[in-house]
Every structure is written in structure tokens, then in C-alpha cells.
Amino acid sequence: xxxxxxxxxxxxxxxxxxxxxxxxxxxxxxxxxxxxxxxxxxxxxxxxxxxxxxxxxxxxxxxxxxxxxxxxxxxxxxxxxxxxxxxxxxxxxxxxxxxxxxxxxxxxxxxxxxxxxxxxxxxxxxxxxxxxxxxxxxxxxxxxxxxxxxxxxxxxxxxxxxxxxxxxxxxxxxxxxxxxxxxxxxxxxx
Numbered sequence: 745x746x747x748x749x750x751x752x753x754x755x756x757x758x759x760x761x762x763x764x765x766x767x768x769x770x771x772x773x774x775x776x777x778x779x780x781x782x783x784x785x786x787x788x789x790x791x792x793x794x795x796x797x798x799x800x801x802x803x804x805x806x807x808x809x810x811x812x813x814x815x816x817x818x819x820x821x822x823x824x825x826x827x828x829x830x831x832x833x834x835x836x837x838x839x840x841x842x843x844x845x846x847x848x849x850x851x852x853x854x855x856x857x858x859x860x861x862x863x864x865x866x867x868x869x870x871x872x873x874x875x876x877x878x879x880x881x882x883x884x885x886x887x888x889x890x891x892x893x894x895x896x897x898x899x900x901x902x903x904x905x906x907x908x909x910x911x912x913x914x915x916x917x918x919x920x921x922x923x924x925x926x927x928x929x930x931x932x933x934x
Contacts, residue, residue, distance in 0.1 A: 770825075772838050776803040776865050777845035777890055779810040784884040785845060789814055793822045800826040801835045805864050807857070808847065832865050836874035842867070844883045844903075846890050868892045872900065882906050 773792065779785050779802055789810070792798055800819065802810050809828060819826050829835055836842070844867055852858040867881065872895060883891060883903040895901050919926065 770797045770799050771840045772799045772801060774801040774803055774832075774835055774839040774842045775810075775845070776832055776842060776867075778808045778847045778851070779804040779845070780808045781848055781851040782845045782884075785810070785843070786814055788843065789818055793818050793824055798824060800824065801839060802826060802828045803830070803832050803835055803865065804828075805830065805861055807861060808864075832867070833871060833874060836871060836879075837876065839875060839879050842875070842879060842881050844881065844887075844890050846886075846888045863889065866890055866892060867895055869894045869898070872898055875900070 773788075775785050775788070789800065792800075804810070815826070818824070844865070847858065847862045847864065849855075849858050849862070866889060869892065872881075877900075879900055880902045881891070881895065881898070881900055883906070885903060885907050887903075891901075891903075896904075
């Protein structure tokens with residue numbers, strides 16, 4: 745099996761670490777919501793383009809689809825298979841990871857467009873029942889209403905741990921940049 749960039753999506757669930765060498769031939773990553781303005785989505789696609797055996801399902805309204813330059817310069821240029829769709833429900837059963845994003849009001853020039861699109865995709869407990877039992881749900885947070893509160897109790901909801909791990913990564917980066925040692929590590933490790 746070709747190695748993947750498993751470090752990027754490590755998400756602890758009730759069943760242990762979700763990804764790594766789990767025997768998947770291709771990891772299918774669903775990106776849902778505002779794929780046009782979402783910087784985290786663009787960064788994620790660019791980062792994952794360095795990995796092998798991945799496939800993207802891009803779920804968004806036409807007005808918020810991934811920009812053409814990301815599709816052409818990243819996905820197509822790297823031979824990464826992808827599918828664009830408008831239906832979250834039809835995609836759920838094939839996803840290994842679902843990365844939800846919010847529709848950002850501040851990105852719209854008129855409020856009517858925002859109001860029309862803001863509730864395009866809301867992940868609910870019912871929609872989660874369509875997913876694989878080990879699919880992870882990630883989100884950059886904060887959320888508005890794109891993930892119903894009852895999804896938080898689902899063991900596949902990994903977004904709070906995702907955020908906590910991000911804090912630790914930023915702390916480590918800051919300490920490294922400042923040349924600081926971990927005060928809790930034994931002297932020989934610093």
C-alpha cells in the first residue's frame with residue numbers, strides 16, 4: 745500500500761485513531777459548504793495534493809464552488825480525482841472524512857445572497873445515519889448552524905478535538921520559533 749499523509753487527519757474517536765494505515769485503497773474526503781471563500785478549504789486541498797491515494801468530493805452550491813484555479817492548478821495538475829456535487833446526502837455513504845464549513849456572511853456583497861445560501865447544508869443526526877460508521881467530521885470552527893448540536897454527541901464528531909490539537913500545534917510552533925524548551929520535558933529532551 746502506498747503511504748498517505750495520515751498525520752494530517754489524525755482524529756481520536758471512540759474506536760481509537762481514525763486514520764493511518766487502515767487498509768483503505770483511497771481516502772475520500774468530502775468538503776462541504778463555502779468552498780469558494782473558505783481559506784481552510786483551499787489550504788487543505790493544496791496540502792492534501794501532496795498525498796497519495798486521496799479523492800475529493802466537493803459539495804457546494806454553484807455560487808460557492810471551489811475556484812477554477814484550485815481545480816486546474818492543484819487537483820487536475822496533480823491528477824487528483826474529484827467530483828463536484830450539490831447533494832450532501834447522496835455523498836455521505838462514500839466519505840471517509842467530512843470537512844464542513846460555514847457560509848461566511850462577511851464574504852457576501854449583498855445580504856439576499858447570503859440569506860439564500862446560508863442554510864444550504866446542515867449536517868444533522870439523520871444525515872449522519874447515512875455515513876460510514878468510522879467517518880470523521882471535521883470543521884474549522886466557529887460554526888453557525890451548519891452542524892446541528894445533536895451531532896456533537898456522535899463519536900465521529902472530531903471537530904472539538906481538532907481545535908484542541910490545533911492549539912497544541914500552535915503552542916509548539918511558537919515555542920520553537922522563540923527558541924524555548926518545553927518546561928515539562930526532561931532536560932535531555934530539550
